[in-house]
Amino acid sequence: MRIVISSGHGLHVRGASGYIDEVDEARRVVDRVAEVLNGAGVTTIVFHDNTSTSQSENLDTIVNFHNRQTRDLDVSVHFNSNGSDAHGTEVLWTSDAGHTLAVDVSDVISIAGHFANRGAKERNDLAFLNNTEETAILIETCFVGNKGDVDNYKVHFNEICNAIAESISGETITGIPPTQPDWPDRPDRPSWRPPENIPVSERPELSEGDEGPHVVDLQTMLPGFGASNIDGDFGPYTDEEVRNYQQSRGLDVDGIVGQQTWTALYENKPPILPPPPPPHALSMRDQEAIIAIANASAISNYHWDDRGVAPTGYTQGMALAFAQTYKKWKAGHPAAIKMAKARKDSDKDALNIYRDEFNILGMENEEDGVDTLRHLYALMLGHGMRESSGRHCEGRDMSADNVQSDTAEAGLFQTSYNAHASSDPEFDDLMEEYADPRNEATCYYNAFAEDVECHDGEWDCYGSGAGYEFQKLCKDCPPIAVETAALTLRNLANHYGPIIRRETELKADADNLFLAVQKYIDEHEPEVA
Numbered sequence: 136m137r138i139v140i141s142s143g144h145g146l147h148v149r150g151a152s153g154y155i156d157e158v159d160e161a162r163r164v165v166d167r168v169a170e171v172l173n174g175a176g177v178t179t180i181v182f183h184d185n186t187s188t189s190q191s192e193n194l195d196t197i198v199n200f201h202n203r204q205t206r207d208l209d210v211s212v213h214f215n216s217n218g219s220d221a222h223g224t225e226v227l228w229t230s231d232a233g234h235t236l237a238v239d240v241s242d243v244i245s246i247a248g249h250f251a252n253r254g255a256k257e258r259n260d261l262a263f264l265n266n267t268e269e270t271a272i273l274i275e276t277c278f279v280g281n282k283g284d285v286d287n288y289k290v291h292f293n294e295i296c297n298a299i300a301e302s303i304s305g306e307t308i309t310g311i312p313p314t315q316p317d318w319p320d321r322p323d324r325p326s327w328r329p330p331e332n333i334p335v336s337e338r339p340e341l342s343e344g345d346e347g348p349h350v351v352d353l354q355t356m357l358p359g360f361g362a363s364n365i366d367g368d369f370g371p372y373t374d375e376e377v378r379n380y381q382q383s384r385g386l387d388v389d390g391i392v393g394q395q396t397w398t399a400l401y402e403n404k405p406p407i408l409p410p411p412p413p414p415h416a417l418s419m420r421d422q423e424a425i426i427a428i429a430n431a432s433a434i435s436n437y438h439w440d441d442r443g444v445a446p447t448g449y450t451q452g453m454a455l456a457f458a459q460t461y462k463k464w465k466a467g468h469p470a471a472i473k474m475a476k477a478r479k480d481s482d483k484d485a486l487n488i489y490r491d492e493f494n495i496l497g498m499e500n501e502e503d504g505v506d507t508l509r510h511l512y513a514l515m516l517g518h519g520m521r522e523s524s525g526r527h528c529e530g531r532d533m534s535a536d537n538v539q540s541d542t543a544e545a546g547l548f549q550t551s552y553n554a555h556a557s558s559d560p561e562f563d564d565l566m567e568e569y570a571d572p573r574n575e576a577t578c579y580y581n582a583f584a585e586d587v588e589c590h591d592g593e594w595d596c597y598g599s600g601a602g603y604e605f606q607k608l609c610k611d612c613p614p615i616a617v618e619t620a621a622l623t624l625r626n627l628a629n630h631y632g633p634i635i636r637r638e639t640e641l642k643a644d645a646d647n648l649f650l651a652v653q654k655y656i657d658e659h660e661p662e663v664a
């Protein structure tokens with residue numbers, strides 16, 4: 136039997152990163168598995184892509200290498216990533232032979248690595264599985280962003296590699312000694328060891344101006360503190376490095392090394408991962424396709440009670456906003472995850488208030504997931520018509536005296552900023568996200584504005600500070616109005632009169648529109664593995 140095994144992505148086309156780096160670790164696993172198999176007499180050819188500079192070139196290079204070899208089996212090694220909660224091992228397949236093998240490989244990796252077994256998963260959209268000519272599997276060893284997975288991976292590295300080698304070859308592997316430690320020293324800190332002779336409790340509090348052997352130990356333990364800078368003198372450079380360390384580990388940033396900072400150093404506490412970035416804006420191709428779906432939908436011609444047919448901008452804008460939120464949900468974005476939670480037994484959750492209406496249409500919301508998210512958006516389509524007639528520039532209700540920063544309503548859903556506390560911290564995090572000029576392409580302003588007439592006075596915002604900013608952002612960048620309304624409907628639905636009075640219309644055709652958008656996104660996703 137001959138096997139070709141390659142690492143996912145490439146030297147210049149990086150994969151996921153978290154507590155560990157996908158490309159670096161996939162290479163270590165591949166090398167070790169091949170070492171074990173070749174030692175056991177199973178010819179195993181290794182490939183790492185060191186040349187490609189784009190994803191398509193990378194996929195072609197890997198596939199072409201496999202197809203040029205004489206072999207019985209094609210294996211690709213990856214690591215998974217999806218926020219910090221997702222964990223476990225899974226093995227992807229597309230052919231029946233791949234399926235059988237994937238079940239076995241996932242089983243044994245999960246046992247060897249003490250990982251949750253997510254099992255074999257069919258994927259028909261991956262170049263490696265589709266284009267390699269022999270039986271193929273793609274191993275997602277574990278999740279780089281999950282602390283438990285990474286800890287287990289480090290401790291059980293050699294067992295995991297042995298398990299992969301045995302399961303893909305069908306051979307029993309014995310007597311192949313590990314040639315590398317389960318987990319090597321950190322390259323940036325070769326001399327680091329957890330201190331054995333001095334317990335944390337005996338460490339003094341240190342800050343700028345101190346010197347001596349404890350400062351030497353501190354400098355030795357600080358990640359990234361260059362060995363040549365270790366001098367036992369707590370000067371400005373040490374102060375800066377301590378503050379960087381405290382910041383990156385979520386500690387109080389004061390430059391004072393007390394018990395908290397010593398403990399984190401002793402535990403080799405990993406850095407806090409930044410939240411996943413918002414997904415890139417929809418491509419122009421995707422925007423055009425989704426707009427076409429919206430304008431062809433039955434709901435786009437629907438005559439809403441007391442409001443009439445929605446402006447073109449509203450239906451198409453909502454379709455784009457849903458596509459974006461759905462992509463965020465898939466990427467583990469915290470706000471989207473909250474929106475997609477199962478119905479709560481609460482008079483503040485619109486999915487509970489409208490439970491009967493949903494049930495009549497067969498739209499159940501009893502489970503976390505995209506169905507619940509989509510049903511929420513279906514309700515929102517009617518809700519935005521009720522609140523603003525689908526007009527993104529709608530200002531405050533001029534008949535009411537809500538002119539404070541926090542109570543002045545604005546935008547499609549007439550949300551006011553005082554709703555933010557009910558969705559802490561996601562509401563404010565969304566504001567920060569959409570206020571960031573780098574995310575301007577996620578506003579889809581022109582799409583929302585089509586066929587909507589705005590008047591001068593409507594643009595006025597009231598008060599100052601965050602409440603003022605929120606009103607302005609809702610009108611300038613409508614998806615913030617959509618996503619904050621989605622959160623508010625789940626957490627503070629009584630904020631909205633039309634919900635309490637049951638004036639918001641829930642239509643099956645609204646759900647049909649978003650379902651078509653969902654399918655489009657699923658079918659046109661950029662390749663990720």
Ligand SMILES: [Zn+2]
Pocket residue numbers: 143144150151157213214215663664
């Ligand atoms: Zn990957």
